Amino acid sequence: MSEKLQKVLARAGLGSRREVEQWIAAGRVSVNGQIVSLGVRVESDDKIRVDGKPVRTAAAEEATCRVIMYHKTEGEVCTRNDPENRRTVFDNLPRVSAGRWIGVGRLDLNTSGLMLFTNDGELANRLMHPSFQIEREYAVRVFGDVQEGHVKALKKGVMLEDGPAKFDNIVQRGGEGINHWFYVTLSEGRNREVRRLWESQELQVSRLIRVRYGSLSLPRDLSQGTWRELSLDEVNYLREQVQLPHEDRSKPSVKSRIGEQERLRRVRRSVSKHRSQAHRRVRRR
Structure with a gap:
């Protein structure tokens, strides 16, 4: 099912629909190698580029607002x-x-x-x-x-x-x-x-x-x-x-997850504690 290009790009997180419309009008967006104008619709397998760089997109039913x-x-x-x-x-x-x-x-x-x-x-x-x-x-x-x-x-x-x-x-x-x-x-x-x-x-x-x-x-x-x-x-x-409709799902795998940096800090603290305890045991011998 086709969708308006600006809607697909906004959902991809590149900017608001208004910003994306300005990019399209300025000739910065291409679909399957061709510069496009406002109003064009795209399919899920179309190749979209902004300023020559490929854009990763997701179908509406797959997109989750995070x-x-x-x-x-x-x-x-x-x-x-x-x-x-x-x-x-x-x-x-x-x-x-x-x-x-x-x-x-x-x-x-x-x-x-x-x-x-x-x-x-x-x-x-x-x-x-x-x-x-x-x-x-x-x-x-x-x-x-x-x-x-x-x-x-x-x-x-x-x-x-x-x-x-x-x-x-x-x-x-x-x-x-x-x-x-x-x-x-x-x-x-x-x-x-x-x-x-x-x-x-x-x-x-x-x-x-x-x-x-x-x-x-x-x-x-x-x-x-x-x-x-x-x-x-x-x-x-x-x-x-901001007057947008509610989402009906979240990203469950990371819903209550702490940051990666904090996780790494905890791992390092655990390793350091283990080494310190091992060192004390060696000294007692």
Whole structure:
């Protein structure tokens, strides 16, 4: 059964349908060796390429919307390939059988915490779109003398270089000296917005951690550099927030699996413990 090309490419995780339509209109997509135009339909055995690179696709009945939660480490970049050969968030993600992982927004180099990735381009695009206003929460360590006037200004709204911005809520969580922790929430994800808001008050952010996205909080047992597959209920919560239909299945083999990096750490700890015990037994002899 044939399907519209843009629908097949979006399902493959390459981008939203709107983005894919722009690629087709620009002549970047070919089917069976021929550049195609908008409106073309494809079969499951057609050979599709974008910018000359083959695309792995899955039939509608085989496709499963997957979402993973990842604990980003400071120093990791959010690009797929980095010209400076720095570590990227994609280095630690599991392989996906069709399409690719798409990051739901980004965190800058010196920010850690919760990131979401999905193989569904339409879901990723909607989750990032400001019209849906999904709340994000950050733990922020601020360097400087934070006054009540600063907090009021940041909640009322300030003008940044790319327009007005504000925090929906600010809660102080203690600290020492001129370093104080705050939990802040906002409903958009502009570049370095949390840092720029505090800088507008001549205050410096010395630590920044995203701890929540919507109702999904960063688990305490999810170590930095590791990931967890979201359950079907969690996936459908996200889809519901952006007005997409519910899925009726998840990826059962990895539904509650810890990240590969954490699994390897546990193996190494177990081997190290075994060697240490063996060494002690030898010394006793």
